[in-house]
Each structure stands twice: as structure tokens, then as C-alpha cells.
Amino acid sequence: MAFAAASGTCGLAAAQPPPVPGAPTPAPIPASPAADPDASAAKEEARTHFKAGVILLQDPERPRYEEASAEFKRAYDLVHSPTILGNIGLCAMKLERDAEAIEAYTRYLAEVNDLTPAERAQTERDLVTLKAGLARITVESRPDGAVIRDTRFPARGETVTNSYGPLLGKVELGLRRGHHIFKARYPDGAESTWEVDVNSDEAHVFERPVEKPSAPVTAQPPTPEQAPTRPIPRVVYIGGIATGVLAVGTIVTGILAVNTRSRFESANDGTNREHASDLRNTGQTLNVVSDVCLGATILGAAATAYFYLTRPTVPASSATGLLVLPGGISGRF
Numbered sequence: 001m002a003f004a005a006a007s008g009t010c011g012l013a014a015a016q017p018p019p020v021p022g023a024p025t026p027a028p029i030p031a032s033p034a035a036d037p038d039a040s041a042a043k044e045e046a047r048t049h050f051k052a053g054v055i056l057l058q059d060p061e062r063p064r065y066e067e068a069s070a071e072f073k074r075a076y077d078l079v080h081s082p083t084i085l086g087n088i089g090l091c092a093m094k095l096e097r098d099a100e101a102i103e104a105y106t107r108y109l110a111e112v113n114d115l116t117p118a119e120r121a122q123t124e125r126d127l128v129t130l131k132a133g134l135a136r137i138t139v140e141s142r143p144d145g146a147v148i149r150d151t152r153f154p155a156r157g158e159t160v161t162n163s164y165g166p167l168l169g170k171v172e173l174g175l176r177r178g179h180h181i182f183k184a185r186y187p188d189g190a191e192s193t194w195e196v197d198v199n200s201d202e203a204h205v206f207e208r209p210v211e212k213p214s215a216p217v218t219a220q221p222p223t224p225e226q227a228p229t230r231p232i233p234r235v236v237y238i239g240g241i242a243t244g245v246l247a248v249g250t251i252v253t254g255i256l257a258v259n260t261r262s263r264f265e266s267a268n269d270g271t272n273r274e275h276a277s278d279l280r281n282t283g284q285t286l287n288v289v290s291d292v293c294l295g296a297t298i299l300g301a302a303a304t305a306y307f308y309l310t311r312p313t314v315p316a317s318s319a320t321g322l323l324v325l326p327g328g329i330s331g332r333f
Contacts, residue, residue, distance in 0.1 A: 042078045042079060043078070043079055045078055046074075046075040046076075046078040046079040046081070047075075049071045049072070049074040049075040049078070050071070050072065050075040050084065050087075052068075052071045053067075053068040053069075053070075053071035053072040053075065053087060053091075054068075054087075056068035056071065057091075063094070065090075065091045065094040065095050066091070066095060068087075068091050069088060069091035069092065069095065072084055072087045072088045072091065073088060076088065082107065082108065082111035082112050083108075083112055085104045085105070085107050085108040085111070085112075086104075086105070086108045086112070086123070088100075088104040089101045089104030089105040089108055089123075089126075092104060093105075093126065093130060095160070095162060096152060096160045096162065096175070096176045097162060097174075098130050098133065098134045098174050098175065098176050099134065099136070099173070099174020099175075100174070101130055102127060102130050102131060102134065102174070105123055105126060105127045105130070106127065108123065109123055109124065109127070133176050133177050134174050134175075134176070134177075134200075135174070135175050135176065135177045135198045135199055135200040135202070136172055136173070136174050136175075136200055136201065137172070137173050137175060137198060137200075137201075137202040137203065137204070138170055138171070138172050138173075138202070138203040138204075139164075139167065139170070139171055139173060139182070139203070139204055139205075139206065140167065140169065140170045140171070140203075140204075140205045140206065141165070141166075141167035141168075141184060141186075141205075141206050141208075142205055142206065142207050142208065143186075143208060144166070144167060144168045144169065145165075145166045145167070145168075145186060145187050146165060146166060146167050146184040146185060146186050146192070146206055146208070147163060147164070147165040147166050147167075147184070147185050148163065148164045148165050148167060148182055148183070148184050148206070149161065149162075149163050149182070149183045149184075149185065150162050150163070150164065150173075150175065150180055150181075150182050151180065151181045151182075151183075152175070152176060152178050152179065152180050153178065153179045153180075153181070154178060160176075166187075167184075167206075175198055176198075177198055177199060177200075178197070178198060179195075179196075179197050179198075180195070180196055180197075180198050181193065181194070181195045182194040182195075182196075182204070182206075184206035186208050190208050190209050191209070192206045192207060192208065192209060194206065228313050229313070230311050230312070230313050231311070232308065232311060233307060233311055235307050236304055236307045236308045236311070239300055239303050239304035239307060240304050242300050243297055243300035243301045243304055246293050246296045246297040246300055247293075247297045249289075249293040249297075250290055250293035250294045250297050253286050253289045253290035253293055254286075254290040254294075256286045256290075257283055257286035257287045257290050260279055260282050260283035260286055261283045263279050264276060264279035264280050264283055267279055268280075
């Protein structure tokens with residue numbers, strides 16, 4: 001269809017932009033013979049919306065059919081001029097809202113009597129094409145309130161997307177045949193998808209996904225904080241073992257020294273001076289060794305006691321790295 005600016009006494013044509021290819025030729029919005037201020041204001045507002053729709057169709061980048069359709073519908077709601085139906089039908093056809101386009105074009109042909117033969121013929125051809133490709137489907141939302149987003153994937157060209165709803169009960173949609181993906185979105189954000197090759201007489205119920213109840217979370221009692229501890233250092237165990245060994249050595253050498261002294265006294269009768277001298281030297285050596293072991297035992301015990309009494313206090317979580325010794329004895333390292 002060829003869109004041309006209308007002329008008339010209402011002044012609509014003078015304010016319109018140049019013609020838009022592919023759109024019907026709207027007649028001017030008729031002027032009211034009565035000087036009704038409310039009617040005049042409505043017609044002026046209708047002209048404003050109509051001109052906005054034409055401008056949107058002439059966007060330099062690409063026609064903005066959805067926004068233009070909204071403007072034409074506002075203009076029609078204000079004055080109910082049947083000449084605007086041609087523009088509404090054009091936008092609906094471009095947006096692939098084919099049922100809406102068929103309704104608008106049918107009324108346009110029936111209610112506008114002064115169409116040119118060429119424009120009437122073009123509109124009738126478009127109407128035949130729309131009816132041939134129309135597929136009617138019935139959709140339902142459970143529960144009510146879902147908004148349906150329909151995306152058609154043509155064999156060539158860009159995808160076409162339209163939205164319908166919120167759905168209340170069963171709704172019949174007139175769509176163009178082809179591959180569609182319908183996505184129902186519920187007010188709480190839940191979504192349900194239906195993908196189908198639409199031919200006709202299709203029906204689908206969008207069920208809101210039921211979320212599986214999550215397992216109850218059992219509150220865990222708080223872990224009591226452990227009191228600080230004073231782990232025994234490894235040096236204490238080493239010192240204790242060394243002190244014990246030295247103590248045993250002290251006792252053994254002491255006993256040997258006492259025994260050697262007793263033997264020396266028995267042998268020191270002048271009969272065997274050399275043997276008595278050996279016993280005396282051995283006893284003296286044993287006394288020295290015993291004294292050294294005793295001193296080392298005392299020093300070891302003192303050092304072990306010091307390291308044990310001065311061991312540091314650390315948090316319980318840091319008391320790791322324990323050295324386990326035979327007998328179940330453990331120490332920190």
C-alpha cells in the first residue's frame with residue numbers, strides 16, 4: 001500500500017510529514033459543525049497523536065511500527081474516524097499481529113467509501129494474504145496473570161516478537177504460521193516455555209512451574225569456644241628422659257663405688273698391696289663418675305622443671321603438631 005498525506009478542511013494534511021511507502025491513505029479527521037469545545041479539544045489531540053504516528057513510521061533508521069500503532073489507536077479512541085483504521089491495520093500487519101490487522105482492514109474497507117480503486121484493490125490483496133497465513137491458537141495461564149512473549153523465527157529475515165497479556169482464562173491469538181517460541185512469565189518471576197510449529201487450531205496451557213520445597217535447615221548449636229591451653233614443649237620430654245637416664249647412671253655408679261670401697265677395705269690388709277691399689281683407684285673413678293652423673297641429673301631436672309613451668313599459653317586451635325612418644329606421652333613440636 002502507498003501511504004499519502006490526506007487533505008481536507010481540518011488542517012491535518014498541512015501538518016503531516018511526507019508520505020510513507022506501504023501505508024494506506026488516511027482521510028482527514030472530519031471537523032464538527034458544532035462549536036463544541038470538548039469535541040474540538042478531542043479532535044486536536046487526535047491530530048497530535050495521528051501526526052506522531054506518521055512521524056514514527058518515517059523514522060530514518062527504520063519504521064517504528066509498535067509505537068506508531070499505539071499513537072494511531074489513541075487517535076482512533078478519541079474520534080473513532082474509520083480512516084485511521086488503515087494505519088492501524090498497516091502497523092498490525094508489519095508487527096505480524098495478523099488477527100488485529102484483518103479486523104482493522106476489514107472495517108477499513110467496509111466503513112470508508114471514498115477509497116481510490118487502486119488503494120481498495122491493494123488493501124483487499126493484503127487482506128487475502130493475511131487470511132491465508134493466519135493461524136489461530138488458544139493459550140491459557142494457570143494460574144491467571146502470565147504475560148506471553150511470542151517470538152517467531154522466519155526462514156529469512158529477523159525474528160518477530162510480540163507480547164500478550166496478562167492472560168485471564170483462555171485467550172485466542174491470531175498469529176502468522178511458522179516456528180514460534182512462547183515464554184510465559186508470571187508475576188513472581190517464574191517462567192514456562194512452549195516451542196511449536198504453529199499451523200492452526202493449536203492449544204496450550206502454561207502451567208506455573210512448581211518449585212520443590214527445600215529440605216528444612218536444622219540449626220546447628222554453636223560450637224563452644226575451647227579454653228586456651230598450655231601444651232608441653234618437646235624439650236621438656238627430652239629433658240625428662242635425659243634426667244632419668246642420668247639419675248639411673250648416678251645410682252648405678254654410686255652402688256658400684258660403695259661395693260668397690262667395701263672390697264678395697266677387705267683387701268687392704270697388706271697381703272696384696274697391688275690389688276688393693278687397683279680397687280682404690282677404681283673406687284675413686286666410680287666416685288667421680290657418680291658425682292658427675294649426680295650433678296648432671298640435678299641440672300637436667302632443674303632445666304626440665306624450668307621449661308615445664310615457663311611453657312607459653314596458646315589458643316586451643318593452635319595446639320596442634322603434638323609429638324606422641326611411647327607410652328602415650330605427647331608433646332607439641
